[in-house]
Amino acid sequence: MKAALAQIAPKLADVAANLGIHADAVRRAAAAGASLVVFPELSLTGYVVMEAAPELAIALDSPQMKRLAEISKTAAIAVGFVEEAPGGRFFNSAAFLDRGDLLHVHRKVYLPSHGLFDETRHFAAGDRMRVFETRFGRIGMLICRDFWHLGPAYVLACQDLDVMCVLSASPGRGALGDDGRFQSTASVPLLGDTYARSFGCHVLHTNRAGVEEGVTFTGASEAYGPGGERLARAKDLEEDLAIVDIDPAARRAARLRMPFLKEERPHMILRELQRVLAERSAPQY
Amino acid sequence: MSSPNAPHLNTDLAERVLVAFLRDEAKRAGFDRLVIGLSGGVDSAVAAMLAAKAVGADRVHALALPARESSPESLAHAKLVAAAGGFAMTVREIGPAAEALIASLSAPLTPVRRGNVYARLRMIALYDASAALPALVVGTSNKTELLLGYGTLHGDLACALNPLGDLYKCQVRDLARHLGVPAVVIDKPPSADLWPGQTDEADLGFTYAEADALLFRLVDQRMSPDELVASGFAEPLVRRVTRLVMRNQFKRRPPMIAKLSARTIGWEFRYPRDWGT
Numbered sequence: 355m356k357a358a359l360a361q362i363a364p365k366l367a368d369v370a371a372n373l374g375i376h377a378d379a380v381r382r383a384a385a386a387g388a389s390l391v392v393f394p395e396l397s398l399t400g401y402v403v404m405e406a407a408p409e410l411a412i413a414l415d416s417p418q419m420k421r422l423a424e425i426s427k428t429a430a431i432a433v434g435f436v437e438e439a440p441g442g443r444f445f446n447s448a449a450f451l452d453r454g455d456l457l458h459v460h461r462k463v464y465l466p467s468h469g470l471f472d473e474t475r476h477f478a479a480g481d482r483m484r485v486f487e488t489r490f491g492r493i494g495m496l497i498c499r500d501f502w503h504l505g506p507a508y509v510l511a512c513q514d515l516d517v518m519c520v521l522s523a524s525p526g527r528g529a530l531g532d533d534g535r536f537q538s539t540a541s542v543p544l545l546g547d548t549y550a551r552s553f554g555c556h557v558l559h560t561n562r563a564g565v566e567e568g569v570t571f572t573g574a575s576e577a578y579g580p581g582g583e584r585l586a587r588a589k590d591l592e593e594d595l596a597i598v599d600i601d602p603a604a605r606r607a608a609r610l611r612m613p614f615l616k617e618e619r620p621h622m623i624l625r626e627l628q629r630v631l632a633e634r635s636a637p638q639y
Numbered sequence: 640m641s642s643p644n645a646p647h648l649n650t651d652l653a654e655r656v657l658v659a660f661l662r663d664e665a666k667r668a669g670f671d672r673l674v675i676g677l678s679g680g681v682d683s684a685v686a687a688m689l690a691a692k693a694v695g696a697d698r699v700h701a702l703a704l705p706a707r708e709s710s711p712e713s714l715a716h717a718k719l720v721a722a723a724g725g726f727a728m729t730v731r732e733i734g735p736a737a738e739a740l741i742a743s744l745s746a747p748l749t750p751v752r753r754g755n756v757y758a759r760l761r762m763i764a765l766y767d768a769s770a771a772l773p774a775l776v777v778g779t780s781n782k783t784e785l786l787l788g789y790g791t792l793h794g795d796l797a798c799a800l801n802p803l804g805d806l807y808k809c810q811v812r813d814l815a816r817h818l819g820v821p822a823v824v825i826d827k828p829p830s831a832d833l834w835p836g837q838t839d840e841a842d843l844g845f846t847y848a849e850a851d852a853l854l855f856r857l858v859d860q861r862m863s864p865d866e867l868v869a870s871g872f873a874e875p876l877v878r879r880v881t882r883l884v885m886r887n888q889f890k891r892r893p894p895m896i897a898k899l900s901a902r903t904i905g906w907e908f909r910y911p912r913d914w915g916t
Contacts, residue, residue, distance in 0.1 A: 366667075367915045402911045529652045536652070565663040567911050570656045591659060 355490060355601065357390040357517075357556075358383035358429075359575040359586065361594040363564025366400035369410055369435075373398070373421050379595065380428050386597045390430045390490055392519045394562035394571075395462075395498045396446060398435040401523040402566045407476040411438035414456060419449070426451035430488065432495060432519045436477075437461065443478040448495045448521050450486070458486040462497035463506065470525060470569065483509040491516030491602060498522040501545060501559070511553035512620045517600060518549060520559040525569040526591075535590060539572050543584070551582030554609040556600045563593045580608035645809040645848060646855040650817035653810075654689070657802040661693035664800050665775050667916035672774035674700040676761050676795075677728060678832065679716035681815050681825050682779040682803055688724045688818040689802050690777050696725040700774055704761045706833075707734040713832050719821045733760045754833045758794025766797070775799040783808040783847060786854050787880070788887020789839065796890060807855060808847040845876055853880050 360379040365371040376393065383391045395401065398418070399410040412418045412435055422433060430452035437447035437459065446462040461480025465473035483506050485494040494510035494517075501507070501520045510518060528537030542559065550557045557578040562571045575588040577598040588594035609615065665673060673690040677683050690699045701724075703717045714730065721728035737756055741748055744756070765776045778798025780790050782805055790796045803811055808829070815825045829839040829847065840846050853872055856862040857880070862870070867877045893905065902908050 363663075365916070366911060366913045402913070404911050405907070405909045406911070406914065526656065529649050529656065530647050531649055534649060534652050565660050566913055568660060568664070570660065591655060 355390075355599065356386070356388045356597055357392065357490070357558050357577070357600050358386065358388035359558060359560040359577060359588055359594075359596040359598070360391050360393050360397075361560060361563050361573050361575045361588045361592075361596070362393065362397060363562060363571070363593050364394070364397050364400045366566050367403060367406045367410055368400075369398050369412065369418055372400075373418065373425075376422070376431070376433060377425050380425050380431060382595055383597070384429045386595070388429055388597050390432075390558075390600070392432045392558045392560040393434060393521060394560050394575075395434040395448075395521045395523040396436065397433050397521070397562070400566055401525075401562070401571070402569065403436065404472075404476065407436050407444055408438070411436040411444050413438045414449075414459065419456065422449065422451050423454045423456060427454050430490070432521060434497065434521045434523075439478075444476065445480060446473060446477045446497060447480070448497050448519075450488070450493065450495060450519070452488060457488060458484070458493075458495070460484070460495040460497065462500060464499040464503050466499045470527075485510055485513035485515050490600060491605075493517045493519055495519045495521065498524065502541060507545075507549045507553070508623075511549075511555065511615065512618065514615070515553060515555050516602070516605060517556045517558060518553075520546075520557065522559060522561040524561050524572050526572045535574070536570075536572050539574060542574070543576060546576050546578045547582045547584070550578035550580055551612075552614055554580040554605055554612065554614065556580060556605065558598070558600070563589075563591055580605045581611070645851045646807055646859065648806065648810040648813050650814050653806070653814055654692070654817065657689050658692045661690055661777065661800060661802055664913070665694060667913060668775060668799070670773060670775045672698045672700060672772050673777050673800075674702065674765055674768045674772060674774040675777040675779070676765050677701045677703050677717040677720055678779075679703075679713035679720070679824065680827075680829060680832075681820060682781055682811055682829075683717075684720040684724075684820045684824050685811050685815045685818060686777050686779045686802055687720060687726065688815075688820060691724045691726050697727075698774075699724070699726040700768060700772060701726055701728040702764060702768060703728055703730045704733050704764050705730065706732075706737055706757045706760075708834055709832050710835065713830075716821070716824050716827075720824060723819055723821055731764055733757060733764065736760055750833060754831060755791045755794060757833065758791035762794050762797045769799075777802065779803060781806050781808050781811050783850055783854060785891060786858060786887075787843065787850065787883045788890050789843065790890065792890050807851040809851045844879070849876060850880060853877065854884075857881065857884070 437445040448460045450458045463480045467474040485492045494515045526536035546557045560575045563573040573591045577585040585598040586596040588596040675687045776798045778801035781803045868874045
């Protein structure tokens with residue numbers, strides 16, 4: 355079973371054009387044997403949408419979502435979009451579609467709003483971290499900063515996660531280092547390796563390419579196997595398509611070798627967290 | 640190498656990012672040509688070399704725009720840069736236009752006002768070429784100049800795309816060496832070239848090495864002025880540089896708009912410049 359990391363450069367604020375880019379990438383991925391294609395964060399709109407977010411938002415029953423459902427008849431897709439939800443809320447969301455059906459929507463929980471990031475200005479925060487059943491196994495989706503916080507991956511793992519799909523749009527920051535890569539790219543390989551190794555899962559992380567508003571997105575999408583082995587790394591900065599095997603037998607073998615989940619203690623973690631939070635909310639003076 | 644106190648730069652990565660930046664942003668704006676003013680200095684040399692790599696040397700239009708007082712050496716250096724980059728350069732004298740305009744301005748004209756007139760006439764020539772070719776105007780102001788306000792509003796600060804605005808002067812020099820800019824251009828004292836012997840460092844009252852080391856710590860590393868003084872920078876220098884950075888914020892922002900409506904440009908109406916491209 356093969357998956358593709360579709361490292362595209364979406365056209366900013368042009369959903370129609372991006373639907374075409376998605377259809378084209380899915381065709382190319384399917385021709386290379388992939389039956390699952392992971393796109394970057396906000397792949398349908400571009401990242402620096404600012405006040406255009408509501409104008410680019412689509413509802414789950416929109417014609418654009420139906421078009422994505424059509425595209426998913428060629429291969430399953432994880433795509434990023436601005437979701438218009440009841441109550442006048444807009445989310446930075448990821449949809450998983452397969453064989454014409456919308457199987458799951460994840461709403462980004464961790465909205466960075468510091469430095470060059472301004473996501474809480476435009477988006478409401480999601481409040482769920484769910485794994486869902488697919489023909490590829492149990493999938494959990496994370497959007498960019500969700501991946502950098504350690505909690506979400508753990509919560510997904512406790513739901514018997516098989517494949518973690520991460521949709522990212524990571525702006526390059528810091529060109530001072532000696533390794534020829536932006537300093538901001540250093541964490542991603544460490545996290546991908548660690549999650550895959552700790553949870554015996556596959557990690558499919560697609561980061562976008564291209565330039566918006568003078569900001570260069572770093573590409574280098576990566577896939578990790580359940581032993582922590584890197585299965586692929588796409589090109590730095592440029593558009594690319596990487597194809598990897600996501601073999602369930604590899605997960606079984608890894609979990610037999612290192613049965614982390616068998617020995618995990620989520621009830622203890624929960625109990626201790628509740629204690630910590632109760633103590634923290636008590637008056638300190 | 641830059642001085643030990645100055646910020647380092649990965650020149651391979653910087654070249655790759657800046658070339659892609661110029662290529663992508665020009666393309667999405669609907670342009671495949673770039674126009675740039677070559678002064679004979681290191682900043683415009685680096686910007687032009689990057690432009691040539693981005694769109695091809697045959698699609699870069701370099702203009703040398705000497706004024707009456709410009710040194711012949713500057714023009715010779717601009718020619719060296721054009722030869723090194725493999726692009727054509729056109730020389731257009733702005734002297735007669737400048738003198739005609741200055742004759743109708745209030746006297747006496749200070750050197751700073753004269754410099755502003757030259758910078759703004761060059762802007763007119765570049766934007767005229769932009770419309771004539773058509774081509775996008777590539778800017779050459781580096782991060783040091785932008786932070787210190789060492790540039791003319793609507794003059795050399797005017798451009799469509801600025802590949803150098805996040806590079807300190809010492810980093811521009813590092814990139815210049817990497818790109819093969821002629822050494823004579825890199826090593827000469829930077830100058831606005833308004834009168835014989837003028838140098839930026841004499842104008843500013845401190846060296847670029849000092850300014851870069853200080854600004855990198857103040858801006859990129861967010862050290863406080865007190866921390867900078869405690870770490871060994873002279874207090875008058877720290878005071879002067881921090882004051883310049885604050886006073887010149889207006890040169891780095893669009894003009895202020897008086898707010899009346901509920902949706903004002905710049906406040907509630909905030910869209911990317913690359914909107915729909």
